[in-house]
Amino acid sequence: MMEDGGLRPTPIQAYVMLSSLFPLLYGLIFLALLWQAFKVMGRGFSAAGRPLNASASRNDRTGKVTIHPELLDGEGRLTEENLLTVRFSDDDEGEPADRSGE
Incomplete structure (x- = not known):
């Protein structure tokens, strides 16, 4: 068995490394999605407080x-x-419709 200087991890070491990285990656993605959900809900709640005509009058440029x-x-x-x-x-x-063509 050739020794390559320890630069290449064994399969068990790779598995341990990935298994310890997975919760961190999962947590980061969860927090990003949670942040996005709160941003979208905040936009919805702020839109619910405005009258319906407010956005229509702003968009009318002419x-x-x-x-x-x-x-x-x-x-x-x-x-x-x-x-x-x-x-x-x-x-x-x-007036009634013209039905001469029937």
């Missing part, structure tokens, strides 16, 4: 109402065309 692009004509103005609408209630308001 102060204008955003219009869906399909409601604009080629020149950027609101379209004058009749729009297709769908109602899911039993309201009898408005």
Whole structure:
């Protein structure tokens, strides 16, 4: 059996070294995840204390109402065309639909 000067640990020494390192590594990862959980919960608790409109008004950079692009004509103005609408209630308001194509 050749002796290499003790630079290379025996399998038992490697096992002991890894088994003593595992709890330390486990603890560090646990603390990092715990810290992250408290940060996320803190953000949630601070958001729960604010009114719902506070974040929406901060994000509005223009102060204008955003219009869906399909409601604009080629020149950027609101379209004058009749729009297709769908109602899911039993309201009898408005004109009946044209069913001449049926």
